[in-house]
Amino acid sequence: MAHWMNLGQQFKVNAKRHADKPALKDQGRSFTxxxxxxxxxxxxxxxxxxxxxxxxxxxxxxxxxxxxxxxxxxxxxxxxxxxxxxxxxxxxxxxxxxxxxxxxxxxxxxxxxxxxxxxxxxxxxxxxxxxxxxxxxxxxxxxxxxxxxxxxxxxxxxxxAPADTWILMYTSGTTGKPKGVIRSHESHIAFYLINGLDMGFNDHDYCLNVMPLCHINSTFYTFLFLYLGGSVYVHPALAFRAPEVLRIVEAERITFISLIPTHYNLILNVDEKDRRRDVGSIRKLLCSSAPVRRKMKREIIDFFPNAELYEGYGSTEAGSVTVLKPEDQMTKTGSIGRELLGTDFIKILDDRGNAVPTGEVGEIYSCGPTLFDEYYKLPEKTAASFKGDWFSAGDMGMRDENGYYYIVDRKDNMIITGGENVYPSEVEEAVGSHECVFDCACIGLPDEKWGEKIVAVVTLKEGIDGSSVSEADIQACCRERLAGYKRPKEVIFIKNDEMPRTTTGKILHRKLKDRYENSN
CATH class of the missing domain: 3.40.50.980 (Rossmann fold)
Structure with a gap:
């Protein structure tokens, strides 16, 4: 039976079609x-x-x-x-x-x-x-x-075969333990073909890979170009420096980059010498992982004069769901765009599984060709994330009268810091392991550099003198248990009766977030 070739199979063909063309390049090497x-x-x-x-x-x-x-x-x-x-x-x-x-x-x-x-x-x-x-x-x-x-x-x-598993990619879970997301070859093939056509990519494009290749974004937006026969310049994610990225763009004549708002913020704040770099080769830009403010969009568009700016929405599980196109960037600020070409796979449902009216908020469900298969060894988690064939990443959103979608809130209070997804429960477990901590809630507050910074709001055990426990003590406790990007950037100590809770004792993260957002 005929079927689309996966990345490895297509690469074999491209090795014949583009034998002497550069496929991969880094600072010191180049391979055809x-x-x-x-x-x-x-x-x-x-x-x-x-x-x-x-x-x-x-x-x-x-x-x-x-x-x-x-x-x-x-x-x-x-x-x-x-x-x-x-x-x-x-x-x-x-x-x-x-x-x-x-x-x-x-x-x-x-x-x-x-x-x-x-x-x-x-x-x-x-x-x-x-x-x-x-x-x-x-x-x-x-x-x-x-x-x-x-x-x-x-x-x-x-x-x-296309339906065979290719990637088992782990994503943080609300329980604090990461979940293995089973992704097939065909889910990636669908992305390459749909986005290649919808965003107008071709075998003349040259992608600068900066986003981590352990994330779904890079397995989509880097390998798309190898599938189509383009070229990829590989740059370490840990070594991201805005001046160096701009130097590479100029020297290599890069045509596409996928970045997060934190990256763009760093680029927009380079000194005058680096602002004079020739970035005219960039014809398309993607911004994902977090919303982009209108002011920043305007600055990005001005900085890259020949580029079209796209914003994408998706998840490790759902893959690519929507895209906000260049012509809508300034008129639909805050929107995650509309369905990708050839798809009509989004529903916004209430808690009973009924579709909500236009303009009202519900949970976003998708069922597209880039969807994952299931969670590895977690049939109950898989079942809980689906309504029939429709998957939800837990995002709350709405659809306007023109068919554009908007994220209103993250159902599970997920924090996005520097493009990384962090669930409060995992951080709270680490903070709570300190012997003096009675309770803890972690929230994300706006941050110019990281998009959101993780803030731990802590109450101490009865009888513990607040002066005997410092922010440094909490940070040291987290350092042994959490990756750097998951650790709180700030610790706030409050009294137990100041912690907002439901009648069943559950902490109200949203009230805490509102309290400290309004106080900043």
């Missing part, structure tokens, strides 16, 4: 399509040489680099499932994901071996010789280049 395809095939044979085959999982703990893209491509060709882990996580967080995913091998970037080494003995399913390191050699790891060298560079013999 033909060269990349040979490296990917050697990597695929190396993974299979470890005894990994279709359906087995390989975890990757890496910042953006050419090698992580090669891993995505190799798994797409073999049917092996890739498990990308956020490189900002600390040891216990990584350990939970690797074990929950049943990963049988792991590829680690050299700068992160210090996170992995202490937990190796707890990673039950990974044999000692199944660790690979990218970069400097390290004891207990196979060196990446040695690992792929000498392997055949012919195409791996594997039957991979």
């Amino acid at each position: 399509y033909a060269e990349t395809n040979r490296r990917v095939n050697r990597l695929a044979h190396g993974l299979m040489g470890l005894g990994l085959f279709k359906g087995d999982k390989v975890a990757v703990f890496m910042d953006n680099c050419i090698e992580i893209i090669e891993l995505y491509l190799a798994t797409a060709k073999t049917g092996i499932i890739i498990v990308p882990i956020n490189f900002r996580l600390v040891g216990p967080e990584v350990e939970y994901i690797v074990n929950n995913a049943d990963a049988k091998a792991m590829v680690v970037q050299d700068q992160f071996t210090g996170v992995i080494d202490p937990i190796k003995t707890n990673l039950a399913n990974i044999p000692a010789h199944h660790y690979v390191v990218v970069g400097e050699e390290a004891d207990g790891y196979n060196a990446y280049e040695t690992f792929i060298a000498g392997n055949p560079d012919d195409e791996p013999d594997a039957a991979v």
Whole structure:
């Protein structure tokens, strides 16, 4: 039966169609399509040489680099499932994901071996010789280049179907434990084709990859260009510096970047020398993960004079749901746009599952071709997130009379800080582990740099003198348990009777948020 080719299969074709064209480039290297395809095939044979085959999982703990893209491509060709882990996580967080995913091998970037080494003995399913390191050699790891060298560079013999799982991507959950999101090849193929057409991309485009490749955004908006036959410049997410990004845009003649509002804010505040960089090659920009204020939109449009600005809405589970197009940026400020081309898969429902009238608020449900399959090992969580075939990420929104959608609130009080999704319950658990803390609520407050900053509102146990517990004490407690982006940027101490609660004792996060937003 004929079907669309996945990324790995299409890359094989592109290696013939665009053999001598640059596919991947970084600060010191450049590989053509033909060269990349040979490296990917050697990597695929190396993974299979470890005894990994279709359906087995390989975890990757890496910042953006050419090698992580090669891993995505190799798994797409073999049917092996890739498990990308956020490189900002600390040891216990990584350990939970690797074990929950049943990963049988792991590829680690050299700068992160210090996170992995202490937990190796707890990673039950990974044999000692199944660790690979990218970069400097390290004891207990196979060196990446040695690992792929000498392997055949012919195409791996594997039957991979569109409906097969490609990515198991973990996202934070309201319980504090991340959930594994099962994503198929066909959900990504649908994105590449729909967005390629809807946003007007082609094989002449040159993408600068800045967003972390452990996030859904990059597996969409980076690999789209490799699917179409364009080029990708890979830049480490941890090394984001606005002047350097602008230098790359000018030197490489980049045509597309996907960024979050925090990135744009940094770019808009560079000094005069960097403002004079020639960024005229940029023809399209994407902003996602958080709303963009009208003033910033105007500044972005002025800074990139030849670019069209798009905003996208979606989630790890739903994939891509809506897009706000360039012509609507100034007239529909605050909107997440309308359905993507070829789709009509959005409902706004009340608590009983009934559609709400235009202009009224309800929960946003979607059912599009980029939707995930299910949560890994969590059938009850999967069922609770769906009404029939319709999925909700928990966002509350409305639809106006012209068919444009708006996010009104996040049902579970999720905080978006620097483009990262953080659920208060996870932070509250860490803060609450301090021996003096009685209760805690974490909220997101507006922040110029991060979009939202995490603020912990803390009450102390009876008899504890407030002067004996400091913000630094709470921060130190969190440092051992949470990745840096999840830690509170501010701690506010209040009395127990000042904590707003329901009659059943549940803390009212919204009232706290309103209180401190209004006091700033």
